Amino acid sequence: MSVPVLPYFFYGTLMDPDVLGIVLGHDPGPLTTAATLSGFARVRVEREPYPALVEAPGLHVEGLLMRNYAPQDDARIRYFEDFDFTIEHCSVEIGTGPETALYCGAVRNIAPTDIPWSYADWVREEKARFLKVAEIYMTGFGRLDPEAADRLWLDTVREIYGS
Template sequence: MRKWKVPLPPPLPPPPPLPARPRSRTLKPSRNPPHPKSISTQIAQLQSQTETSQSSCPHPPNSKPFRPCHMFFYGTLQDPGVLRSLLSLDDEPLLQRARLSGFMVKMWGIYPALVSCDGGKVDGMLWYCASEDRFEKLDAYETVAYTWRECEVGLGEGEMVRDVRMFVWAGDADSGELEDGEFELDRWRRFFKSSVVRNALSEGA
């Protein structure tokens, strides 16, 4: 079986430190960033792990021809401003709340990754992708650490949307590169969004 090397996470802007984990379940994590040294150490450890580990790829790249379809976003692309900047859209994209079943979120550094999970549910946003060019930009943004799959999502009151594309973790769900956790969109917006938008605008110039 062909082996692949899990790539490094995308370049990060200067990040604020992550809140320290509570010492007991009765304590809530602090929202005040601790000393910058903590996140630098975590990033260095993550990079070291990805450089030295290899795993088989359970989800090989999908070669199915593109056709206009809905996309399910569960991470940074839930933010309309990021999506608009990345794709150089004239208007703010129209996003709709949706829920995916049969998956759960794990964390790859500061980025979320979908992995299969019986009984799991993930809330996110649905967006209609009308062109292959836009899809290819999204695919490049996600990096080769992710691959796309088709799924079915719910919109509420029993309404379902089929043939939806989403980006999932391309490697082993039990990989040491992934950690348990949740993606906090509001926190990401406060500390990282501006750098992502600047990079998208500079690359599109």
């Protein structure tokens, strides 16, 4: 008997099908289930092109669920999260009620700011550069240990974003 796989709740760059395709190494298909995570805000991370979640009673974050994925997809998502995020359980609200999901939760080694992060702004202003970063970074999947992967990410962001 197989254990049901929990869906992933994506709230940042992984909501974008182009980014998700690079991360998974294949077309992810549509992410069509809208979901809301209550009690959090989506904010910019200092010197990074992606968001983090911070606890924020009374607020909520809109995102999308990815339901169908293979163990290799899960491993690639966990690699992409750069070892700075932990994969945690959460309860999101979907059209039919609450559902348990996985999300990239508690952070270490990064500094969330108090500046809101907007998906629409990111698409308009940063997506093209971020796709290059993701492509380069994912070449390290299965080859790099966490320390080397972190160096690759930081060097690539610095090179492409010029910071």
